[in-house]
Amino acid sequence: MKKRQVISTVLTAAMVASMGLTASAATDVAATDLAYTGELEIMHYSTSEESEGNGGSDGFRTVLAAWQEAHPDITLNENVLANAEYKTQIATLAAAGDLPDVFLLQGMNTKAWAEQGLIMDLTDTIAASPYYADYDQAYFTPFKSGDSVYGYPVLTGGTCTVVIYDKAMWAEAGFDAFPTTWEDVEKAAEYFSEQGIDTVAFGNGGQWQANSDFLSTLGNRYTGPEWFQSLCDKSGAAFTDEKFVAALAETQRLFAETNIFNEDFNAVTNEDAREYYISGDAAAFIGGNWDESYIWATLKEADEEKFNNIGFAPLPQPADATEAPTSQNIGLGYAVAFNANLADDPDKLAAAIDLAQELTGPAFASYVAENYALGGLTKVADVDLSSFDQITQDFYNYSYVDTEKCEIYDSYINGAVWGVLNTDLQSLMNGEMTPEEVAANAQAAYEENY
Numbered sequence: 001m002k003k004r005q006v007i008s009t010v011l012t013a014a015m016v017a018s019m020g021l022t023a024s025a026a027t028d029v030a031a032t033d034l035a036y037t038g039e040l041e042i043m044h045y046s047t048s049e050e051s052e053g054n055g056g057s058d059g060f061r062t063v064l065a066a067w068q069e070a071h072p073d074i075t076l077n078e079n080v081l082a083n084a085e086y087k088t089q090i091a092t093l094a095a096a097g098d099l100p101d102v103f104l105l106q107g108m109n110t111k112a113w114a115e116q117g118l119i120m121d122l123t124d125t126i127a128a129s130p131y132y133a134d135y136d137q138a139y140f141t142p143f144k145s146g147d148s149v150y151g152y153p154v155l156t157g158g159t160c161t162v163v164i165y166d167k168a169m170w171a172e173a174g175f176d177a178f179p180t181t182w183e184d185v186e187k188a189a190e191y192f193s194e195q196g197i198d199t200v201a202f203g204n205g206g207q208w209q210a211n212s213d214f215l216s217t218l219g220n221r222y223t224g225p226e227w228f229q230s231l232c233d234k235s236g237a238a239f240t241d242e243k244f245v246a247a248l249a250e251t252q253r254l255f256a257e258t259n260i261f262n263e264d265f266n267a268v269t270n271e272d273a274r275e276y277y278i279s280g281d282a283a284a285f286i287g288g289n290w291d292e293s294y295i296w297a298t299l300k301e302a303d304e305e306k307f308n309n310i311g312f313a314p315l316p317q318p319a320d321a322t323e324a325p326t327s328q329n330i331g332l333g334y335a336v337a338f339n340a341n342l343a344d345d346p347d348k349l350a351a352a353i354d355l356a357q358e359l360t361g362p363a364f365a366s367y368v369a370e371n372y373a374l375g376g377l378t379k380v381a382d383v384d385l386s387s388f389d390q391i392t393q394d395f396y397n398y399s400y401v402d403t404e405k406c407e408i409y410d411s412y413i414n415g416a417v418w419g420v421l422n423t424d425l426q427s428l429m430n431g432e433m434t435p436e437e438v439a440a441n442a443q444a445a446y447e448e449n450y
Contacts, residue, residue, distance in 0.1 A: 029066045029358040030130075036074060036347040040355070043079040043093075043100040045086035046155075054293050055372030056156035063364045067355055074351055084206060091415070094118055102352050105151045105337035107142025107411035108418065111450075114145040120338040123149045125353055131361040134378045142411040143335045151335025152360040156374040158289025159330045159399050160408050161217040163200070163313040164277065165284035166306065178284065178313035180325065182254060185316055189260045192283050198262040201282035203273030205266065207422040210429060211410050213270065213287055214315070215251060216329040220406040221321035222247040232412045234450070239421075239442040248428060248435035250318045256431035266426050280306070286315070292395055293372070310391050312398040327404045332377065333411045336360060375400065416449035417442065 042064075046057035068076045079100065081089055087106070093099050094109070099118055113119045126132065126140075126149055139153040165178045173191040175184070189199040204210045220228070222243045230237035238244075255261055262268070262276060270287045271294075277285035278298055285291070292312075299307035317325040336356040342349045358364070365378040373388050373396040385393045410418045421442040427433040 029063060029070050029363045030354075030361075031070065032354050034071060034074065034347075034351050034354060036345075036351040038348065039075040039077055040102065040348065040351055041077045041079065041100045042102040042355070043081070043086070043090065044104050045081055045083045047080050047082055050083065050290075052294075052297070054290050055368045055374045056158065056290075056376070059364050059368040059371070059374075059376075060155060060359060062367055063359050066363065067358050071351070076355075099339045101339050101342055101348070102355060103337060103339075104154060104334040105143065106334055106415075108414045110143050110150050111145045112414050114148065114150055117340055119150050120340045120342060121148045121150060122152070122338070123147070126152060129357050129361075131357060131378050134362070134365075136375075136377060136379055139332045139377050142331065142333070143337075151337040152356045153332035153335045153377045154360050155332060155334060156289070156368050156372075156376050157330055157332050157399075158292075158374065159328045159403075160212045160288040161214065161286065161315060161328045162288065162292060162395075162398060163284055163286055163315060164274075164292060164295060165311045165313060166277070166280075167309040167311045168305075169197075169280075169283040169309075170311075173283070178311060179316050180313075182250075182260075182316045182318055185260055186258055188283075189258065193259055197280075198276060198282040199260045199284065200262075201273040201276040201285040202261050202265045202287075203268040203270040204426060204429065205269040205272070207426060208410065208418075209270050209287075210251070210425040211418060211422050212329075212408060215247065215425065216409040217315050217327055217406060218251060218318070218321075219244060219247040219409070220327050220329070221315070221318060221323050221325065222250075224323040225406055228407055228409070228412075231446075239446060240436075240439045245435050245439045246320065248438055250320070251425070252428050252431065252435060255429035266429060278303075278306075289374075289395075289399065296391060296395075307391065310394075312395055314398075314403055324404050324406065326402070327406045328398075329406050329408045330399065331405075331408050331411055333408060413446070413450050417445045420445040 044060070046060045051057040051061050090103060094113055097118065105119065139157065140149050143149055143151040143153065163178055170178060170188070173188045175188060179185050179188065185199065192199045227237045227241065227243065255265060262273065262282065270291055274285050274287060274291050274295055276282040278295060299310065314326050314328050336359055338352055342352055360377040362378050365376045365380045368374040368376060369380040369383050373383065373385060373392050385396060421438070424433055424438040424441050428435065428438045
């Protein structure tokens, strides 16, 4: 396994400065007179490390700090954990009925935690927000149970599936752009293998990456969006449906039967895999917008030539797939949510509402749009891309303009289902389980837990 490179504070400062800002750039929150003067707890995963090169986390931390400064009589107690640890800890707290005042809710936990009375129904609160008219309503879908909404979608709306490739390396292999079919990627793999280079780097060591960064998009190529919506609505679709089994079969073929990917794809994380691309040991990488931000920042500082050769492409289309050849999954996977017990303290609740509105409102949206060319819950009119470098402009167009959007699987349903599928996907990709077995196990978990 290759060691992950560490981004220094100097690198982050250089990245932000290159966008016409300074590392200390801040933003203003609305001046709200709040009656509450006690403590308010918030749990999230925007660590200082995660915010380096990650526009959503940087914006979140920046607005959080601005809100605290604007409300000095409120003690904001932050519990900040790394992403994987956060998911484990928040689930443990939910099971104990001891959620923080304010926290980040994954869409897949919404229905269960709402039914258990753990989280507050925010339908009327959100509708009364002064920013409501500018909210992108589509982002609320994962955080609904029936007609009720349980969170303010937070962070940035970025893709979970993008192919990042080195244009020069692919030109040497005989391709003017990244191939649109897996057949051509396999042809390129013959060339790259001769050079001792992995064709595409991928990391599924955390088990979620195969689902979020690959299958959600590849599956849509076979099923179309109606199938997944039916699965979420429990209106007839099943994991054992032939078209989804076909998506699993293609996933297995690509990872277990071709030499496209690095051999250790199930052992390394996406952070490790993107280092293979950065170092030139892989000609492409598949990951999410957070990976793109890291790669952008690292190469901008360390390798200008490789930086200028960054290209973006959707997943290639399988030969037997008939849906949406340019689709990529994008959304807001988390929302700011409240412990239901906050209803017992109206002043404290009002403070939490104000905080949530600022973390997802124009203060956040303007910051990430102007600094990173990213979008969140609140729309920003007329984003001016002219001040950004060409790579940033290209990624903005890939994310928001040139591709067709589909859903991120694990923003919906629940963790019990995805826990089974994600574990089995590793076995599938290693060739140790059949697509039919994986589908049957996922369906059994779905029927038992959803």
